[in-house]
Amino acid sequence: xxxxxxxxxxxxxxxxxxxxxxxxxxxxxxxxxxxxxxxxxxxxxxxxxxxxxxxxxxxxxxxxxxxxxxxxxxxxxxxxxxxxxxxxxxxxxxxxxxxxxxxxxxxxxxxxxxxx
Amino acid sequence: xxxxxxxxxxxxxxxxxxxxxxxxxxxxxxxxxxxxxxxxxxxxxxxxxxxxxxxxxxxxxxxxxxxxxxxxxxxxxxxxxxxxxxxxxxxxxxxxxxxxxxxxxxxxxxxxx
Numbered sequence: 001x002x003x004x005x006x007x008x009x010x011x012x013x014x015x016x017x018x019x020x021x022x023x024x025x026x027x028x029x030x031x032x033x034x035x036x037x038x039x040x041x042x043x044x045x046x047x048x049x050x051x052x053x054x055x056x057x058x059x060x061x062x063x064x065x066x067x068x069x070x071x072x073x074x075x076x077x078x079x080x081x082x083x084x085x086x087x088x089x090x091x092x093x094x095x096x097x098x099x100x101x102x103x104x105x106x107x108x109x110x111x112x113x114x115x116x
Numbered sequence: 117x118x119x120x121x122x123x124x125x126x127x128x129x130x131x132x133x134x135x136x137x138x139x140x141x142x143x144x145x146x147x148x149x150x151x152x153x154x155x156x157x158x159x160x161x162x163x164x165x166x167x168x169x170x171x172x173x174x175x176x177x178x179x180x181x182x183x184x185x186x187x188x189x190x191x192x193x194x195x196x197x198x199x200x201x202x203x204x205x206x207x208x209x210x211x212x213x214x215x216x217x218x219x220x221x222x223x224x225x226x227x228x229x
Contacts, residue, residue: 033216043204043219056216091158095215105217107151107159 002026004108006092012114013082021077021111025094032075033095033105034067038088046090049075050097082115089113120207122220129228134192136223138205141186147208148181149217150190154201162190162203192225200227 005024013019025032034046045059049069060066064082069075079086089112093105119141128134140148149164165172165179165188172179178191188205202224206217 031215035217035219042221043206043217045216045218048216059216093159097215104161104164105215106161109158 004092004094004106006090006108006111008111009109010112010114012116015084015115016081018078018080019082019113021079021090021113023075023077023092023094023108025073025075025092026106027073029094029096029106030072031095031097031105032069033093034075034077035091035093036088037091037110041088043091046077079113082113084115087113087115120205120218120220122203122205122223124221125224125226127226127228128195130195130197132195134190134195134199134225134227136190136192136203136205136225138188138190138220139186140188140205140207140218142207142218143183143186148179148188149206149208150177150179151204151206151219152201153204153222159204195225195227197227197229200225 007022030051032049035043036046037043047067048056064080067077089110091107091110093107095105121139146167147164150162151159152162153159163174163177163179165181170181176193180189192199202222204219204222206219208215
């Protein structure tokens, strides 16, 4: 079946603009994660959604970052007033279940964001 | 705090075994993972081990876990040029209830023909 898909694959934006990144998880997966991969910081957890529970936003680096997940499926990560340090590859992952007994997370190809 | 450490680079000859090492700090980790990232591609789950296991073998891959020393290793037997990639170890945070992953910085494996 289809894997995790993300769009756009590449995004170039000017400093100060807002951007929206989209993730389509694997059908039937209840847990969805956003990570960021950058040269200076490696792979960092950003936010986690599990079913109808309140999301775990503990990894969001500032209040310019927000995310939502509509209908328990598609998720959108929004970055407001982008800064150059936001340049990174944003990765989405989904798993069948979330929780402490973690199941395999399947990653999408990522969105490469460049802020000029 | 939560921290996962890996050496940054490993170079081997084709046909040799590769051993990539990782140390972690959270003793409550429930699962430990190895992911592979090829140039320009996303992360591919290679294998994982539950924290109550010492070893897991999957074809050419062998994972060893020393829970006392909080040390994880990935051995790739008969390494091929197609194994050239960045390898990330990750721990699943058992002390939280999300299963979020904490990644090491990645080890670049270079396989010379």
